[in-house]
Amino acid sequence: MKISLNWLGDYIDVQDKTPEEVSELLTQTGLEVEGIEKFEQIEGGLNGLVIGEVLTCDKHPDADKLSVTTVDVGNGSSLPIVCGAPNVAAGQKVIVATVGTTLYPSGGDPFKIKKAKIRGAVSEGMICAEDEIGIGESHDGIMVLETDFKPGTPASDYFELKPDYILEIGLTPNRADAASHIGTARDLKAVLERPISLPSVEDFTIDNNDLKIDVSVEDANGCPRYSALTISNVTIAESPEWLKNKLRSIGLAPINNAVDSTNFILHELGQPLHAFDANQVKGKKVIVKTLPAGSKFVTLDEKERKLEPNDLMICNEEEGMCIAGVFGGTKSGVTEKTKNIFLESAYFSPDYVRKTAMHHGLKTDASFRYERGTDPNITVYALKRAAILIKEICGGKISSDIIDIYPEPIKDFEVDVTYKNINRLIGKKLDKKTIRAILEQLDISIGHESEEGFKAIIPPYRVDVQREADVIEEILRIYGFNNVEIPEHFGADFLSDFPKIDKEKLQQSVSELLAGSGFSEIITNSLTSPSYAEHSSHLKENENVVVLNKLSEDLEVLRQTLVFSGLEVISHNQNRRQRNLKLFEFGTNYFKRKDAYEEEKRLAIFMTGDAQDENWINKARQLEFYDLSSIVHKILDKFKIKSYGSTPIHDDLFSYGLDLSVEEKTVVRFGKLAQKISDQTNITEGVFYADFDWEYLLRLSETETLYQEISKFPEVRRDLSLVINKGISFDDIKKITERKENWLLREVSVFDVYEGERLGDDKKAYALKFILQDQNKTLTDKVIDKTMKRLMHSFENELGAIIRK
Structure with a gap:
C-alpha cells in the first residue's frame, strides 16, 4: 500500500517530521514501512528553473526570427539569452533555465542547457515554453507570468510544487482499517497524540429531487448496508491537476473526473464507491441480489464470466450491472457521454466478496478492502464527501435524497479486559490513565470499569480487535515495544522442549x-x-x-x-x-x-x-x-x-x-x-x-548416532562368483551375508552380472566383492578362508547357488 506524505499531511500535522521519522513511527505501530520513494509532480522538479524579468529585447542582427535579450535572474545579475519565441518582449516575467539545468520536455528526451553562440550571439540560458519544462503541451510561445515574485525566485515556488515522499507500507491482512490515508493518520494520531482533521461535509445540500432511482436489497446477508444518491447534469472530462497528482503519487492512472473522485475517496477514507451511468439503470431501479448460477456477465476488462450462486450483484430491472464490491460491468460505467450519475456507497459482507474475488481471480482496490472488512458506519459520510467533490469538479446537482438501507445496524465489539493480563502480556505495569488515553486515541471507548479491569467498546471497522489479547496488543503497539525495558532476569510461563534434531x-x-x-x-x-x-x-x-x-x-x-x-x-x-x-x-x-x-x-x-x-x-x-x-x-x-x-x-x-x-x-x-x-x-x-x-x-x-575408532588394521578383499536362479535378488544374498558374518564383514556389493545361453534361461551369475576387516588385529589367510567357506556353504544350502571357481 502506498501513502503520500503530502496527502497524509492534509489530515494530521507531520510537517515537523522527516519522511524517515514518520516511517519509523508507523513501523513501530505495526504499519511496517518497506520503502520511501521521492515523488515529483513534474519530472526533475523544475530544479534550476527560476523566474526572470526581460530587461531588453532586440532583433538578432543575423536572424529575422530570433531575438537577443538580457534577463534579470536575481542576485543583481543578468544573462544574455537568444530566444526564438515570437511573443518575447521587454518587461515580461518569464521562466528561465540557467546553464547546467536539465530540462524534461513533454514527450521528448531530457537535455541539458549549455552556454552557446547562436548565429554569433552569446546565449547563457533559455526562456521556456510550457512543453519545454514538462508542465503542458503548448509550444506557441514562451510562458509569460502575471506575478509579483522577484527575479531569481525558484519556479517550483511559483507553481507551488512541493516534493512528496511515498511510503510503501507492507499492510498485514488484519489491518484493513489502515488501508487509507486517514486510516494511517489514525495510528499517527494515537502515537503522536495529535488531532486528525477530517474533511467537512457540512456543505452537503440536496439541490432537487429530479432524478429518483429506487433501491431494494434482496440479500441483506451479503449487503447489510447500502447507501446511494444521484447527481444530474455532470460534465465528464479530465480531472484537475491537483487530483491527478494525488492519484499519480500513489501509482494510479487518472481516468476521468468522476471515476478519479471515487478513487480519491477510496484512498482517502478506505471506503470503496462506485459511480454508475444513471441513464443506463434500466427501469430506474437498483436491486442488490444474486443471480442464477451460470449467468453470464461481462466485466470492465471485457471478459465474460459465469456467475456462482453466491456472487452478489448490483442489478437494474433487467440485468446485472456490477459484481458487488469487486468489479463493474461494461454497460453501466461512467464515460465521456455520461450526464447523470448514480453513486453507490455500501458495506458488503467480507465473506461474500472474498469468495467471489477468489473464484473469478479478480483483485481490485475495492475487493482488497471489502474482503477484509470496511467501516459500516462511514458509508453515508463517504457518500456526502464524494458527492461534494464530484459536484465541485464535474458540475451538476445532487438530485435525490440519500438512500440508506440499514435494517440491522452492526454493533460494536465488546471485550472484557483485566489489568492483570495487560501487565502480564506486556511485561510491564502500565498506569491506568495511560491505558485509557491510548485506547481513546484509537477510538476504543471504555465501558463498565472496576478495579480489576474494564469493558472495551471497539468500533466495527476494527475487525482485528475482538479478543482481550487483541486489545492488549493495541495498547502495546502504541505505547511502544521499545519502551518496555528488558529486565535483568527473564521469565516464562512455560519451558519449551528442545528437539534432538533441527x-x-x-x-x-x-x-x-x-x-x-x-x-x-x-x-x-x-x-x-x-x-x-x-x-x-x-x-x-x-x-x-x-x-x-x-x-x-x-x-x-x-x-x-x-x-x-x-x-x-x-x-x-x-x-x-x-x-x-x-x-x-x-x-x-x-x-x-x-x-x-x-x-x-x-x-x-x-x-x-x-x-x-x-x-x-x-x-x-x-x-x-x-x-x-x-x-x-x-x-x-x-x-x-x-x-x-x-x-x-x-x-x-x-x-x-x-x-x-x-x-x-x-x-x-x-x-x-x-x-x-x-x-x-x-x-x-x-x-x-x-x-x-x-x-x-x-x-x-533421532536415534542416537554411535561412533567407533577407525581401525589401524588393513582391509582385505575377496571376490566370489555365484550362479543362482533369476528370481533371487542381491538383497537375499546381502541378508544371508549379514546374518552369517556381521563381525568381520564391512561391505558386500555386486560388481558384475552375467546372463546368457551358457547358464540357461533361468540362471544368472553374480560377481560379488567382500570387504573384511578386524578392529583388533591383522586378518590371517586362515581366518579369511574360514569366513568365506562359511558364507559359500550358506549360499549353496539356502539359495541353491553354484560357486564358480
Whole structure:
C-alpha cells in the first residue's frame, strides 16, 4: 500500500517530521514501512528553473526570427539569452533555465542547457515554453507570468510544487482499517497524540429531487448496508491537476473526473464507491441480489464470466450491472457521454466478496478492502464527501435524497479486559490513565470499569480487535515495544522442549546434497485436479480433500501425492525444449480419512532425459534406474541408515522399482514411473521417481548416532562368483551375508552380472566383492578362508547357488 506524505499531511500535522521519522513511527505501530520513494509532480522538479524579468529585447542582427535579450535572474545579475519565441518582449516575467539545468520536455528526451553562440550571439540560458519544462503541451510561445515574485525566485515556488515522499507500507491482512490515508493518520494520531482533521461535509445540500432511482436489497446477508444518491447534469472530462497528482503519487492512472473522485475517496477514507451511468439503470431501479448460477456477465476488462450462486450483484430491472464490491460491468460505467450519475456507497459482507474475488481471480482496490472488512458506519459520510467533490469538479446537482438501507445496524465489539493480563502480556505495569488515553486515541471507548479491569467498546471497522489479547496488543503497539525495558532476569510461563534434531537444518543439508548433485528444487501448488485420482488406482477418490471455494475445476482438491505436481513441471519444461531434468521437492500430501484430515510431509525426486550431455570425449548416456538408486542411497547414508529391507514394487504407479523399509515401515519408494502415469501430463520420455517419507526419515534420525575408532588394521578383499536362479535378488544374498558374518564383514556389493545361453534361461551369475576387516588385529589367510567357506556353504544350502571357481 502506498501513502503520500503530502496527502497524509492534509489530515494530521507531520510537517515537523522527516519522511524517515514518520516511517519509523508507523513501523513501530505495526504499519511496517518497506520503502520511501521521492515523488515529483513534474519530472526533475523544475530544479534550476527560476523566474526572470526581460530587461531588453532586440532583433538578432543575423536572424529575422530570433531575438537577443538580457534577463534579470536575481542576485543583481543578468544573462544574455537568444530566444526564438515570437511573443518575447521587454518587461515580461518569464521562466528561465540557467546553464547546467536539465530540462524534461513533454514527450521528448531530457537535455541539458549549455552556454552557446547562436548565429554569433552569446546565449547563457533559455526562456521556456510550457512543453519545454514538462508542465503542458503548448509550444506557441514562451510562458509569460502575471506575478509579483522577484527575479531569481525558484519556479517550483511559483507553481507551488512541493516534493512528496511515498511510503510503501507492507499492510498485514488484519489491518484493513489502515488501508487509507486517514486510516494511517489514525495510528499517527494515537502515537503522536495529535488531532486528525477530517474533511467537512457540512456543505452537503440536496439541490432537487429530479432524478429518483429506487433501491431494494434482496440479500441483506451479503449487503447489510447500502447507501446511494444521484447527481444530474455532470460534465465528464479530465480531472484537475491537483487530483491527478494525488492519484499519480500513489501509482494510479487518472481516468476521468468522476471515476478519479471515487478513487480519491477510496484512498482517502478506505471506503470503496462506485459511480454508475444513471441513464443506463434500466427501469430506474437498483436491486442488490444474486443471480442464477451460470449467468453470464461481462466485466470492465471485457471478459465474460459465469456467475456462482453466491456472487452478489448490483442489478437494474433487467440485468446485472456490477459484481458487488469487486468489479463493474461494461454497460453501466461512467464515460465521456455520461450526464447523470448514480453513486453507490455500501458495506458488503467480507465473506461474500472474498469468495467471489477468489473464484473469478479478480483483485481490485475495492475487493482488497471489502474482503477484509470496511467501516459500516462511514458509508453515508463517504457518500456526502464524494458527492461534494464530484459536484465541485464535474458540475451538476445532487438530485435525490440519500438512500440508506440499514435494517440491522452492526454493533460494536465488546471485550472484557483485566489489568492483570495487560501487565502480564506486556511485561510491564502500565498506569491506568495511560491505558485509557491510548485506547481513546484509537477510538476504543471504555465501558463498565472496576478495579480489576474494564469493558472495551471497539468500533466495527476494527475487525482485528475482538479478543482481550487483541486489545492488549493495541495498547502495546502504541505505547511502544521499545519502551518496555528488558529486565535483568527473564521469565516464562512455560519451558519449551528442545528437539534432538533441527528439522530445518536437516532439510537444508539434504537440499544442498541434491543441489550439489545437479538437482533443482521446485515448489508446486498443493491444489491439483481431481482427475488424477480418477485415473490412478494408487490414489483414492474418497480420500480427496475438496476445496469449497475452489479457484477452478483444475484446482479443486488438495494433492495426495507429489508425483503429478512434479510431472506438470517436467511437461512445462519439456514443451520448452528442456528435456534433461533433475528435480526435487519438499511438499505435503493431504488426505481425508474417516472424519479426520491428515497431512504427510514428503520428499520427491524426479529424473528424466540424459544422465550426461554429449561432448567431444563422451557420448550422451540416457538415465538408468541406478542413477536414481545412487541418489536415494546417498540420502539414506546422510541419515546413517545402513540396514533396510528391499522388496520389488507391484502397483500401477511404477513400471518397476523398489520399496526400502526400516523396521517393516517403508522409508522410500523409487523406480521408473509407468508410462500411463506420465501420459496424464503428456510426457513421452521415461521418468524416474523417488518418494521419501520425510517425517519417518526425521524420526529415524533421532536415534542416537554411535561412533567407533577407525581401525589401524588393513582391509582385505575377496571376490566370489555365484550362479543362482533369476528370481533371487542381491538383497537375499546381502541378508544371508549379514546374518552369517556381521563381525568381520564391512561391505558386500555386486560388481558384475552375467546372463546368457551358457547358464540357461533361468540362471544368472553374480560377481560379488567382500570387504573384511578386524578392529583388533591383522586378518590371517586362515581366518579369511574360514569366513568365506562359511558364507559359500550358506549360499549353496539356502539359495541353491553354484560357486564358480
